[in-house]
Amino acid sequence: MSGAEPDYTLHREAPSVDDYCRLRVISGLSPKSREAALIGLPNTVCGVTVTLDGKAVGMGRIVGDRGCFYQVVDIAVDPAHQARGLGKKIMAALMDYVAAEAPDGAYISLIADGPAKHLYAKFGFKPVTPESIGMAFRVSRT
C-alpha cells in the first residue's frame, strides 16, 4: 500500500444491526438474519467495531457467561481493508477485555475458519484437535 495509512477508529462496542449483517456478508461469513442480530447483539459481552470516515469496516465480538465460558465470534474485516492490521487490532482489543475481566480458569474458545487460524495463534489460541473437535448445530426454520 502506498501513502499514509487510513485513519481507522476502534470503538469498544458492537456494530449496529445493519453494519453487522453487511460486514458478515461482504467478508464471506454466513449471513445472519436481522431478527437474529437484533436479539444477539445486545447480549454481546465485549464488542469492537472499526470505522473509517464513520463507516464500519471491521468488527469482532466475545459472547458468553462472563465467568466460565467465552467465545470469540464475528471477526470480520471488509475485504477492501484486509491485510492492514485491522484483524490484529480487533483481536488485541478483545483480548484486552479478557485480560482485564475474565476470572481464573475461564475458557475462551472459537472456531477458526481457514487462514484466520494464523491470526488467532498470535493471541495464544491453540488447536484442540486431536483430543477434541469443534462441533456445531445450525437452526433452520425455513
Ligand SMILES: CC(C)(COP(=O)(O)OP(=O)(O)OC[C@H]1O[C@@H](n2cnc3c(N)ncnc32)[C@H](O)[C@@H]1OP(=O)(O)O)[C@@H](O)C(=O)NCCC(=O)NCCS
Ligand atoms: C481473518 C480476517 C479478520 C483477518 O483480518 P485482517 O485485517 O486482514 O488481518 P491482519 O491484517 O490484522 O492480519 C492478521 C494476521 O493474520 C494472519 N493472516 C490473515 N489472513 C491470512 C491469510 N490469508 N493467510 C495467512 N495468514 C493470514 C497473518 O498472520 C496476519 O499477521 P501478520 O500480518 O503479522 O503476518 C479477515 O481476513 C477476514 O475478515 N476474513 C474473512 C472472514 C473470516 O474468515 N473471519 C474469521 C472467521 S473465524
